[in-house]
Amino acid sequence: MKNIFFLVLLCVAPLAAAQPYAxxxxxxxxxxxxxxxxxxxxxxIAQHLPKYLPGKPTVIVQNMPGANxxxxxxxxxxxxxxxxxxxxxxxxxxxxxxxxxxxxxxxxLTKFAWVGSAASETTVLAIRTDLPYKTFEELRKAPKPxxxxxxGPGANTYDFPLLLKELLGANLKIxxxxxxxxxxxxxxxxxxxxxxxxxxxxxxPFIERKLVRPVVRARLRESGAERLxxxxxxxxxxxxxxxxxxxSAPEAVARPYVMPPRTPESLLRLMREAFASTLKDPAxxxxxxxxxxELNYLPGDExxxxxxxxxxxxxxxxxxxxxxVKFGE
Amino acid sequence: MLDAFLQxxxxxxxxxxxxxxxxxxxxxxWVGLLPGLGGATTLxxxxxxxxxxxxxxxxxxxxxxxxVVTTTGDITSIxxxxxxxxxxxxxxxxxxxxxxxxxxxxxxxxxxTASLIGALIGAAALALAIPVVRPLVLTFGSPELFMLAxxxxxxxxxxxxxxxxxxxxxxxxxxxxxxxxxxxQDPQAGVARYTxxxxxxxxxxxxxxxxxGLFAIPEIIELVVRGTxxxxxxxxxxxxxxxxxxxxxxxxxxxxxxxCSLIGTFIGIMPGLGGSVAQWLAYGHASQSAKTPAEREGxxxxxxxxxxxxxxxxxxxxGGALIPTIAFGVPGSxxxxxxxxxxxxxxxxPGPDMLSQHLALTFSMVWTIVIANVVTVAVCxxxxxxxxxxxxxxxxxxxxxxxxxxxVGSYTANSQYADIVVTLVFGVVGWLMxxxxxxxxxxxxxxxxxKIAENYLYISVDRYxxxxxxxxxxxxxxxxxxxxxxxxxxxxxxxxRAARA
Numbered sequence: 001m002k003n004i005f006f007l008v009l010l011c012v013a014p015l016a017a018a019q020p021y022a023x024x025x026x027x028x029x030x031x032x033x034x035x036x037x038x039x040x041x042x043x044x045i046a047q048h049l050p051k052y053l054p055g056k057p058t059v060i061v062q063n064m065p066g067a068n069x070x071x072x073x074x075x076x077x078x079x080x081x082x083x084x085x086x087x088x089x090x091x092x093x094x095x096x097x098x099x100x101x102x103x104x105x106x107x108x109l110t111k112f113a114w115v116g117s118a119a120s121e122t123t124v125l126a127i128r129t130d131l132p133y134k135t136f137e138e139l140r141k142a143p144k145p146x147x148x149x150x151x152g153p154g155a156n157t158y159d160f161p162l163l164l165k166e167l168l169g170a171n172l173k174i175x176x177x178x179x180x181x182x183x184x185x186x187x188x189x190x191x192x193x194x195x196x197x198x199x200x201x202x203x204x205p206f207i208e209r210k211l212v213r214p215v216v217r218a219r220l221r222e223s224g225a226e227r228l229x230x231x232x233x234x235x236x237x238x239x240x241x242x243x244x245x246x247x248s249a250p251e252a253v254a255r256p257y258v259m260p261p262r263t264p265e266s267l268l269r270l271m272r273e274a275f276a277s278t279l280k281d282p283a284x285x286x287x288x289x290x291x292x293x294e295l296n297y298l299p300g301d302e303x304x305x306x307x308x309x310x311x312x313x314x315x316x317x318x319x320x321x322x323x324x325v326k327f328g329e
Numbered sequence: 330m331l332d333a334f335l336q337x338x339x340x341x342x343x344x345x346x347x348x349x350x351x352x353x354x355x356x357x358x359w360v361g362l363l364p365g366l367g368g369a370t371t372l373x374x375x376x377x378x379x380x381x382x383x384x385x386x387x388x389x390x391x392x393x394x395x396x397v398v399t400t401t402g403d404i405t406s407i408x409x410x411x412x413x414x415x416x417x418x419x420x421x422x423x424x425x426x427x428x429x430x431x432x433x434x435x436x437x438x439x440x441x442t443a444s445l446i447g448a449l450i451g452a453a454a455l456a457l458a459i460p461v462v463r464p465l466v467l468t469f470g471s472p473e474l475f476m477l478a479x480x481x482x483x484x485x486x487x488x489x490x491x492x493x494x495x496x497x498x499x500x501x502x503x504x505x506x507x508x509x510x511x512x513x514q515d516p517q518a519g520v521a522r523y524t525x526x527x528x529x530x531x532x533x534x535x536x537x538x539x540x541x542g543l544f545a546i547p548e549i550i551e552l553v554v555r556g557t558x559x560x561x562x563x564x565x566x567x568x569x570x571x572x573x574x575x576x577x578x579x580x581x582x583x584x585x586x587x588x589c590s591l592i593g594t595f596i597g598i599m600p601g602l603g604g605s606v607a608q609w610l611a612y613g614h615a616s617q618s619a620k621t622p623a624e625r626e627g628x629x630x631x632x633x634x635x636x637x638x639x640x641x642x643x644x645x646x647x648g649g650a651l652i653p654t655i656a657f658g659v660p661g662s663x664x665x666x667x668x669x670x671x672x673x674x675x676x677x678x679p680g681p682d683m684l685s686q687h688l689a690l691t692f693s694m695v696w697t698i699v700i701a702n703v704v705t706v707a708v709c710x711x712x713x714x715x716x717x718x719x720x721x722x723x724x725x726x727x728x729x730x731x732x733x734x735x736x737v738g739s740y741t742a743n744s745q746y747a748d749i750v751v752t753l754v755f756g757v758v759g760w761l762m763x764x765x766x767x768x769x770x771x772x773x774x775x776x777x778x779x780k781i782a783e784n785y786l787y788i789s790v791d792r793y794x795x796x797x798x799x800x801x802x803x804x805x806x807x808x809x810x811x812x813x814x815x816x817x818x819x820x821x822x823x824x825x826r827a828a829r830a
Contacts (some may be wrong), residue, residue, distance in 0.1 A: 152515075
């Protein structure tokens with residue numbers, strides 16, 4: 001009798017271990033309100049992730065907006081349990097917040113259990129097609145400043161053109177205060193501003209419509225944007241190059257996904273595998289392409305590598321960088 | 330053109346599209362009733378379901394849902410004084426005051442009729458505007474949008490209590506509202522203003538908890554102190570009749586209803602002004618329709634015109650808001666941004682193509698708004714008398730339920746406890762203002778328009794230096810603003826003269 005019980009136990013134990021997610025609910029915490037790219041990507045992943053986790057758990061999305069997602073990251077770091085049931089995704093510029101010591105930051109990004117990144121995004125500057133300038137070189141020699149619309153410091157609509165102007169000598173005038181990138185696009189349309197910077201994917205419809213023409217991109221080569229010259233190729237000195245590179249770096253991890261620190265290794269492995277399989281799923285890719293969502297899988301350790309590079313900058317470099325770029329959006 | 334117009338109707342009347350629309354309407358009905366649970370969030374939740382739908386079905390579903398939310402949001406505002414949506418707060422002032430006088434049925438009837446008329450006007454405007462939409466929207470640059478915000482702020486003059494003292498208090502409250510709008514990171518230098526190092530405030534105050542606190546909490550306090558039902562112990566038969574009277578009111582003041590519908594449509598078309606502005610401007614305009622000081626005194630105490638104006642504007646703005654989304658791919662609100670996502674999902678690129686190649690589909694959206702609103706209003710009228718009877722429920726039964734609505738509603742803004750704190754703080758502010766006889770509307774107007782005014786002023790000056798002041802539309806709007814401020818004064822002077830004569 002005792003033996004049979006033991007036998008049953010032997011059989012059941014690995015089964016239970018193999019199905020750690022059966023009947024459980026996994027929550028993806030998103031550091032923004034519904035309606036943006038971070039939220040849309042998380043909802044797409046939530047829809048397909050269960051297939052790849054043993055035990056097919058329910059996966060739900062919870063929005064935790066505020067302070068450009070610092071609130072969500074603080075929650076993930078300090079409050080969420082490391083039980084493998086919480087995933088988090090947040091502002092890609094979070095390393096900049098940690099690096100420049102923004103008030104309210106209560107986390108060390110390198111200590112998270114990194115699952116990976118779901119996308120990379122490169123920033124481009126696009127100007128109206130009816131302007132006489134067609135290349136970045138011509139933009140540097142422009143006799144009159146080209147007016148660029150922006151939302152505000154900390155957003156790529158502002159930081160990217162600011163560095164182009166300050167470090168590379170592009171003749172730009174940045175007008176800031178628009179409420180969203182859509183709002184700037186309308187200003188471009190009515191000729192109030194001459195162009196805007198933004199992620200390649202968000203500008204693509206307007207480029208295809210021939211309203212604007214892209215002239216320069218940040219470090220990453222997004223498919224379709226690879227022919228554009230990179231900002232760093234115009235850098236006059238190593239200092240400028242380093243600052244441009246540092247601004248671009250977080251864009252390789254544009255949709256970061258983490259689990260709370262001290263999440264057991266076995267659970268992290270399961271989640272990493274499921275995350276990778278989800279992003280390689282043809283159904284997911286087709287859905288993302290339809291929704292015009294960028295998807296590029298980056299493994300967790302590589303994401304962590306990018307982060308370590310950003311966070312290991314020497315003090316002088318950080319101060320220098322902080323003169324131009326503030327954390328935001 | 331006419332061909333596409335009728336084709337659009339046929340697209341909506343296909344049984345699948347119609348079924349999806351009715352489902353959307355049923356869903357939107359509840360979302361609107363529950364405060365805090367906003368239309369935008371629900372749209373985001375429903376987006377994954379449209380992958381497999383045809384475009385006409387998908388928009389019938391999403392727009393059907395969206396266009397109902399504001400209609401039923403009015404119901405919560407009128408019955409309980411709790412804003413059902415951030416966009417339906419202005420209707421509380423007179424709508425809930427009517428409910429307290431035992432005229433809930435009439436107020437609901439008036440609000441629903443006005444909102445139906447508004448929706449029809451908005452849809453008609455959308456249909457008519459299609460040929461001229463691009464030049465129309467492109468005329469309004471940042472300087473013009475700044476002046477529109479100023480015209481909006483000028484309405485403080487109409488929304489304040491009467492007399493010089495009331496006016497001063499109104500503008501002081503408006504100034505406080507403007508200051509509250511400054512909270513958060515400023516978009517020029519990236520400096521944190523008035524945040525006290527709090528992460529919660531670093532992106533500014535959320536409108537929902539502020540509105541819920543400002544309007545719902547004082548009502549609840551008053552209700553508990555009074556100890557009777559909302560309708561003050563009137564028998565339920567009397568309270569729940571009168572819906573028909575409300576319908577008649579809408580037609581009695583048809584001019585006002587139409588004008589407020591147009592105001593709503595216009596605000597909707599302008600991207601960047603935001604839906605919460607529309608009802609307040611319509612309310613301000615409605616209060617101008619008072620001919621004598623005595624009549625003016627009645628606003629805020631249950632004048633049906635104060636219900637008709639916001640009711641009409643609230644729904645007509647939805648038709649208007651579709652215009653920039655469709656014609657430029659530039660959404661005017663969060664909800665429209667999510668709808669834009671739906672365009673991409675369905676393989677459509679919003680822009681000039683929607684006005685030529687896909688014109689029938691664009692018209693099917695117009696028809697969806699029309700049909701969804703007719704259905705909702707019809708259903709609401711069936712339920713109206715029962716809804717109105719809620720105002721006769723005993724206070725001890727009602728207050729716990731309303732309190733749950735209030736706190737859950739404000740908590741859903743950011744899912745943070747600080748939302749509740751903000752609600753309570755503004756609850757106290759609102760209660761003090763009511764006790765001291767300060768109008769709350771100017772404060773809200775300042776809060777809603779502050780950020781818009783600041784940003785567009787900055788952009789205008791930065792981009793055009795002083796030259797923007799000479800733009801023709803700017804000058805016209807400036808004259809409008811002056812007229813709006815001067816109007817109550819002239820009215821008072823006229824009344825005095827009439828009294829002497």
